[in-house]
Amino acid sequence: MTYDSIRPGAEWLDTGGKPIQSHAGSIFHEDGVFYWYGENKEHTTPGSGIWHWGIRCYSSTDLYNWEDRGLLIPPTPDDPDSPFHPSRFVDRPHIIHNTRTGKYVCWVKIMGTGHEQLSTILTADAFLGPYEIVSSDYRPLGMNAGDFDLVVDPTDGKGYYYFERVHSELICADLTDDYTAVTGYYSTHFPRAQPPDVREAPAYFRRGSRHHLITSGTSWYYPNPSEVAAAPSYHGPFAVLGDPHPFDTSRTSYRTQISSIFRHPHKRDLYIALGDRWLPDLAAAESNKEEAFRVAFTENATGDATEAMELPDADTSRAVYVWLPLRFDEDRPVIDWRDEWRIEDFA
Template sequence: MNKFELKYRLSFFIGCVLILLSAGVQAQQKLQQFKPGALWMDDKGNHINAHGGGILFYNGMYYWFGEHKGEGSNNAYVGVTVYASKDLYNWKNEGVAFNVNDDKASLTQRGSIIERPKVIHNKHTKQFVMYFHLELAGQGYGAAYAAVAVSDKVTGPYKFLRASRVNPGHWPLNIPGGDRRQRINPDDYKTWWTDKWREGVEKGLFVQEHLYSGQMSRDMTLFVDDDSKAYHIYSSEENLTLHIAELSDDYTQHTGKYIRIAPAGHNEAPAIFKRNGKYYMITSGCTGWDPNAARLLVADQIMGEWKLLPNPCVGDGADKTFQSQGTYILPVAGKKDAFIFMADRWRPKNPIDGRYVWLPVQFKNELPVLSWLDEWDLKVFD
């Protein structure tokens, strides 16, 4: 080997080492911004797999729970994953919080549908309680179950308790007693989307139909109020009407008390927060995996009257919620009036590649406003 060859090989070797060292430094660099819609890597260098998720803040740490999705199916072949973060930008993969199984008799067998998992902590029982929308394997979206699981540890594993429809045998609090006694004949309302049909839905057509089997529960979220009372908010009545249902003191069951919101309004993907004693809910319409315009609902009491207001999104892309659909609204710990709207940009042909759109909730005339930002950080709340 002559001097020229030796010098060339040495230079090539040093160059490779420098490239590898540079890559290692870059891999260890911490994120300091949110970039809505971009690939979001965890501590292992993989795109975060926690779709339709929600976040629990506990003991100084944020825990992000979400659906684990594969490349070719939206069905659950792994379960619910969980990630942990102190700063909301950088996330450590903590593994699978809730596992599906291979038992063909199980309601949560591999291939079932698990959507929009949320976890809350019960300060009295010290348990962590998870709810999610469950559909049975091979049965499409016919079950419309609410599933419950619990754990003594925030990251799990979560033990499955039960899955069923909600509040069987109970009428909503905001259907008057007189309307409960008037039997509705389904044959009179066969043609959907007519004025007469809407009138039937508002009276409780689907509530009556599912009174004894329990009300349907699909897209959902959980909310714990200042008095520690917890509520299950879900899309019901064939995705036509939202329900807010009170949970028991241990958060694992429904009490039978619930209300209906916007009957026949076709709302799903509820995300709720509270500010200055007022409740706000951002939802979406029902267009499958395709995005649509968000809706805003406001109430002075969580079980009180909810008022429908215009789309909270403004600017370019507002009519499609910036190509996303909401899943949760996160209060940022330690910051006043700081809320993050969490949304999913679904990729049904390759579900694992679904992206996350996080945007700061701003306020104008005491109402939430969402605007697009290519990148941003928590200083926006200062």
Template sequence: MLRRVCLLLSAVLVCVSGLLAIGAPAQAASVTVTNATQFTDTTGAVVHAHGGGVLKVGTYYYWFGENRNPDNSFKYVSVYRSTDLKTWEFRNNVLTQSSAAELATANIERPKVIYNSTTGKYVMWMHKELATDYTQARVAVAVSDTVDGTYTYLGSFRPLGITSRDMTLYKDTDGSAYLVSSANENADLDIFKLTADYTGVASLVANPWPGTYREAPALFKRGSVYFMLTSGNSGWKPNQQRYATATSLAGPWTAMTDVGNDTAYGSQTAFVLPVQGTAGTSYLYMGDRWGNSIGGTVEDSQYVWLPLTFPTNTTMDLPWYPQIAVDTAAGTVTGVGGGPYYNLVTRHSGRCVDVSDNSAADSAVVLQYDCNSGLNQQWRLTDAGSGYVQVVAEHSGKCLDVANASTADGAYVNQYKCTTGTNQQWLLQDQGNGYYHLVARHSGKCLDVKDASTANGARLIQWTCGTGTNQQFQQRTA
């Protein structure tokens, strides 16, 4: 049957004609997805789509990913499909050890698929190594006439002779396609333009962050701005994710800046999926909590999916929620739980405790500012024992911290990755009329607006507790 197929690529709906065997899907509805879990398919089997990517064809989202042997070597690239991003139907092992001789002794990682409307081919790129070591540092390519059919393996190579490890694909609004590759022994992150048929590399477009050692790239476009989201190099151990922006893939790109907490909530970037619907487009962070980082293997890995939020056209937040609500028809992805979240409002000025410039960086300045809806003014209180709490910023997952654990009056209070330090533990002491002192456990001193200033931008410090209203804060539900 001839059907019209719509592909959601780079937040742009592209429609093509082709021969596809796609059954009538159930109507998608709002669903809740629980984080830091293994997902299961419609048969109850564990979904193995690690390091993967998603391609939308018609009303279905097709999720491709790694499915490995117990020793972590390659077994399959598996594909699942869903209309609601929760109910996953296993479709096929589209690439196997028997697909080509060199795959019998291979590691295959981070498979991504895009559609070429000129050739009518679905094109898969992946990172290829030997099963025994990481000396090959190649990409590999496979193609298929159908999205979830058997893929024909075309071989592996180094793009323009450059070593390649973690990688992703991106199809732009003009139909051009790009490979992003962790290159030169992971020191660089190269952007290559693909050939017209998407099966080869045509040119090196940019190497914007030489020597910065970034991996796990995810590239997407929001409006006129490209976002590159990456992790650092730390083996299986999760680390600080960072991102950069540009209005052209050739650059100039910004420097990488922190997003989320210091471990991406125990995960690593796999893909960013635009979810487009009647209410607009949301952007879903798809991360892997690798089994190797929690005492297992890749097949024990869990998934961490979170809504990306955008305070401005060129800035991004990665907040934590234990669950997300997804409505693919509306195009909405929202966080569920994790709170309640509060604005901390100073009594003397009526302004809110705020992380400056919406920064997710360690040591970012904490100050007072006009209250608004920003996640950098929303805080949750987590139990630290003996009546003390950590005060955690929603936008970054980082903690209110007395710099350098100083016990001195005037020591700055900043944002910093959450630790067990008592300089991040606060006691709320009732001061009447709904206001509280926040007393630092390590020093016994109070959170204080410096010099009792009422101005926007006044710094937060610690000071000997007194009766000043610049040391009194109200919790208002955000």
């Protein structure tokens, strides 16, 4: 089938009739083509022991109909020591282009065997690859680095790396000139005592001279209220503006976690929040587990609070996408629910 609109939360099929598998995704635009890439969860079913099946990419010229372009980064099922073995927690790939080197640089968050959160960095000569690992088990600034976003300044090409210092705070670190490491200069933001209050899943966007971050709390696949903040520079200081979903009474960001914000290159002021509804069968009334996570982390401060909660094995192969446009109430970003919307409705 073909699409002429976006329907948040509905099943989305590629041009071959298969469910799109591009979770925790981002969009890269080049030469009139949109590339949507993210985690391939097609085999991540309960009891499978498979966390991912590589990083998959789709292409489109209208943001509605997506052609499967295959695996940008394939899994390595025959090598248990590889960072891309299917059992490894491979999350949230982000790709930026370095105009100085000509390289496409991909960072991926990967959970280590001891629950440490590390980074693997890859490069390619073309967006569709092939990608080669240049660094693995990388600890930026010597820290456990969780969910993240990569940003390139459009004027001077300088790169920035926003990441969650696991269960602590958010970091903005300057990237090296080739974007494959950090320089050592960084700033800290949003310190929190523990999950679920710790901010994760940072999604950066810039509107005019204001730099914005939309983040989520830390509550596994259960959704929670997002938080938006704005600053005059990449390194802040950030002022918290509140939940960008003020009309969602369930306080679950419409049962969604935002992975990235995409600014449409041909529209005057269209920013799209790309989100995943990881647990699509969970009713809104059952989705908000903030207090349960707060209690678990308080009572298990020296242990694994997530395991202590005995969370179910999520079937993320069935996760769906929630894409919604941002509107701006003066300077405050707001995300309203829409059952269906069209790119053409925006100037």
